[in-house]
Structure formats: C-alpha cells, structure tokens
Amino acid sequence: MKLPLVSAFLKTLPRYKESTDGRQCVVKCHFCGDSTKSDTGHLSIKIDVDEGEGLLFKCFRADCQHKGILTSSILQDMGCNDLDTLLELAGYNKTINKSIEKGFNVKTNRNYQLVNLSISDNKKKLDYINQRLGTNFTTEDLRRFKIQLGLYEFLRVNYINKLAFDKKYCDIIDEWTISFLSMYSDYLICRDISSKEFLGKKYTMYRISGKPNPTDMKLYCIPTEISLLDPNPAEINVAEGAFSIIGAYLYGGYGKTEPNSLWLANCGSEYLNTILHVIKQYGFLDIRLNIWSDSEIGLKKYEKLLKELNGRLHLSSMDVLYNEADNDFGHPKDHISTKKISLI
Numbered sequence: 001m002k003l004p005l006v007s008a009f010l011k012t013l014p015r016y017k018e019s020t021d022g023r024q025c026v027v028k029c030h031f032c033g034d035s036t037k038s039d040t041g042h043l044s045i046k047i048d049v050d051e052g053e054g055l056l057f058k059c060f061r062a063d064c065q066h067k068g069i070l071t072s073s074i075l076q077d078m079g080c081n082d083l084d085t086l087l088e089l090a091g092y093n094k095t096i097n098k099s100i101e102k103g104f105n106v107k108t109n110r111n112y113q114l115v116n117l118s119i120s121d122n123k124k125k126l127d128y129i130n131q132r133l134g135t136n137f138t139t140e141d142l143r144r145f146k147i148q149l150g151l152y153e154f155l156r157v158n159y160i161n162k163l164a165f166d167k168k169y170c171d172i173i174d175e176w177t178i179s180f181l182s183m184y185s186d187y188l189i190c191r192d193i194s195s196k197e198f199l200g201k202k203y204t205m206y207r208i209s210g211k212p213n214p215t216d217m218k219l220y221c222i223p224t225e226i227s228l229l230d231p232n233p234a235e236i237n238v239a240e241g242a243f244s245i246i247g248a249y250l251y252g253g254y255g256k257t258e259p260n261s262l263w264l265a266n267c268g269s270e271y272l273n274t275i276l277h278v279i280k281q282y283g284f285l286d287i288r289l290n291i292w293s294d295s296e297i298g299l300k301k302y303e304k305l306l307k308e309l310n311g312r313l314h315l316s317s318m319d320v321l322y323n324e325a326d327n328d329f330g331h332p333k334d335h336i337s338t339k340k341i342s343l344i
C-alpha cells in the first residue's frame, strides 16, 4: 500500500529513484546533505508499506546513518508545505501508534505532587492571587492550574533533598515567590511577588531535579485536553506572563471551552520559540493563534512574528488581543476590556 500524496511529494525531491520492485526509493539525504561526489541519493525510504508498518527511512552514508519513521514534521523539514500531504502521513502514522507523530524527542512528564498547606505564608500568597485575579481560589483550585505556593513544602513532599541554588537564595524563593509548574514538570517557574523584587527579576527558573539543559522549555501551560484526531485547527493562546494567561483564560471571553485549545505563558521566552516548539511537540498542522499581549508591546512585533511563522506552519487565523483597561490580562474581570486586532 502506498500513500499517494506522500509518494508524489517524495518524487519531487532531488536524486529520487525507485527500487525495481517499487517498494523503496532513495532521495538526496537532507540530514547530512548527502555525497557531493556522486549523483546517487543515500536516504532510503520505504514507500510501499504493509498495514501497521511505518515508512522507515535510513541514510546509507557511513557518517550519517540517520534512521527512523517518516513523520509529518520530518516531511516538513524536507520541504513539504502541502497540508493534505502532511495530514495524509500524520493520519496514517496515527493508525500505527498515536505517539509516532509526537516526534522522537517527546519529553515525558514527571509526576510531582503539588501541595499547598494551609500555613500563614501560603495564606498570604493565596490572598495575593485572589486579589490579583479577582478569583476565589482555594488551595485545591491551585492544583488544577499547577500553582505551587511554597518551594520547601513541594521539595519535601516529593522527597527531593538537593537544592538548585544556595540555601539563602532558596529561602527567598520560598518566602517571596509563587511557582508555576512548567509544561514538562521539570521546572518551577517562580514569580517574584515581593514589592521590592528581592530576587532582582520577575521570574526565576528553578530546576526541580537533575541538570539544566540549554534547550529546556520553561513554559507554563494551563492543563487542557488536546486531541490530535480533532479535524479542527488547534487553538494556541500565548501571553507573556503566567498571571496574564490565567486572566485571559478565565475572562478573555474566548476559547476557554473550545476543545483543542492550549494556554501558554512564555515567562521570558520568545513567542517564536514557544509556538514552534509547541506545534512540533503536539504535531499540530493547522492552528489558530491568539496572542494576549502586554499593553506596552506594539503591533509591529506581532507582524514580524507572523512573517516568521508564515511558511513554517499553516495559520488559519492570528489575533492579537490587548487589555485596554490595564497593562495585561492578569487582573479581575472588571479590569479587562479586550480589544482584538486580526492579522489574518
């Protein structure tokens, strides 16, 4: 069985040649750039597959040896921009195993417990959140939003003895920050809420255990249900800060109840990295993008972002939302007046 659109795309690649039985093809290897000496392609791809079998590929150059199962994200890297072709492959791969299309570097979530004990420090922090967002959260509600009030109680409950910073610094984090558990549960994103910014910056990234890696994603994400099988475009909502995205989620008046919507806070990362990372991780092919902007950031920045995203993914819509009543969306409902500007 062949995937007609995928097969047709592969035929357009340089050095394409089919095996005599038509079950394999070779193309120029885009992982290593292939040999410059010959005109033969070295990346072999299985194109005629049996049911349940992936489109395996392997480069036969000794210094490359790249191999795996062809996914829509690899096909995109090879230059395929046609949505139907990508969907054909993604759809087929899902019949083999749902996890294939999530990519090979899928990070697994750790299973840390969040606890928010009812002690006086926590009470003050909870009041801060409720005042800031105009909510009535209990410590139980915080679990749903992956919010942790105290550093030390978190470490204690999860049997983590080693501190990521020296004790004095951790004391300040414990006393003066509210933490948001990162997307892959490997960081606490600690937001300084002291009036004097004792930590010297808004966010401190606390690596929960193990060694930090420069490629770690320190994003905050409100837990929602994502289904890759949903034919509608996924909705990605991004704000700069964690409080802002929670405010947008609660009061922004759109999307919250829609299936397949993601709610993310950059917490210091660039919008471009955040968005590209997430579409790759989830294998989204078609998205609607909503940016819940800080008021001080002009539209120019997002027009530039749109240019950078175009051609790398399919955007069904892109809206920039401003809160005309305050600096961002991290405020009570009566402090939110949303103005929407559609870029697509």
Ligand SMILES: [Zn+2]
Residues within 6 Å of the ligand: 029, 030, 031, 032, 033, 034, 042, 043, 059, 060, 061, 064, 065, 066
């Ligand atoms: Zn190669």
